Amino acid sequence: MRSTIAFAASALVAAAVGLALPSSAQAAYQTTPARILNALDVRAESNSGYDRAKFPHWLDVDKDCQDTREEVLVAESRVRIGGCSFSTGRWYSMYDGRWYTRKAQVDIDHHVALAEAWGSGARSWSKDRRTRFANDLYAPSLNVMTPSLNRYQKNAYDPGQWMPPKNRCRYAVDWVKVKYRWRLSIDSREKAALQRILSGTCGSRTVVLPRRA
Structure with a gap:
């Protein structure tokens, strides 16, 4: 049964x-990414009441001496690194095409920003679910990024407000994957921007449907 x-x-x-x-x-x-986009709920969003402290993050969830930030750095380094203490590696910030060799030089970006998640569904979640979102090691969820690009350009914007200078197809595909995985909604401007990117070959490529979180 x-x-x-x-x-x-x-x-x-x-x-x-x-x-x-x-x-x-x-x-x-x-x-396809286009089909995932069409499966997302479209709703108006508001970030009223958002507080970053409501999303505890950079936790050592699996108690292996590396917090979530370090887990992503290990996974994305182009040279092998590991252990409980490291300061160097080789990382590529895919949305502006820059390389880095010191972990202090990069940010780990929530692809769907915490504030954006709050406004598109997370305000009704439990603290435990928000914690899991903020530390999600599903590959598209967290990315190595140039700090200035993350903090002063991307900020907490959605694709209707900002798109990266490079790899916009990858950005849009990963965006709909994360939103689908966490059952987050999109607003009408966000959907229109994503449709423009996913209207051609970018949106018709074959991808694996994310597991629901």
């Missing part, structure tokens, strides 16, 4: 984003 219910639930998810169910041996569903 349990497997029947699970299959039915999977069928509903698949139908919502316009994809075919995989065989039982296939671990992931495939779809």
Whole structure:
């Protein structure tokens, strides 16, 4: 009975984003970014009441001596690093094309900013769920980024307000993935901007449907 219910639930998810169910041996569903975008709820957003302290982050969730920031640095370094203490590596800030070799030189950016998440659904979450969002190691959620790009250009903007100078397709694809994963809404201006980016080959490529958080 349990497997029947699970299959039915999977069928509903698949139908919502316009994809075919995989065989039982296939671990992931495939779809397109454009279909994921169309599966997102469109609602007006407000950041009223937002406080960064409501999203505890950079925690050592798995107690391995590396907090979330360090986990991302290890995962994204182009040279092998590890251990409980490191200061150097090799990192690429994909949205402006700059390279760095010292961890103090880079930010770890929440792709969907905490304030944006608050306004698009997280205001109603428990503290535990906000903590999980802020420390989510799902690859598109957190990125190495040039500090000035993160703090003074991207800030807490959505794609209707700002897009990066490089890799806009990747930015839009990852944006809809994170919003879908966390069941966050989008506003009408945000959707229009994403539709412009995802209207061509960028939006029709095959991607893995994110697991719901």
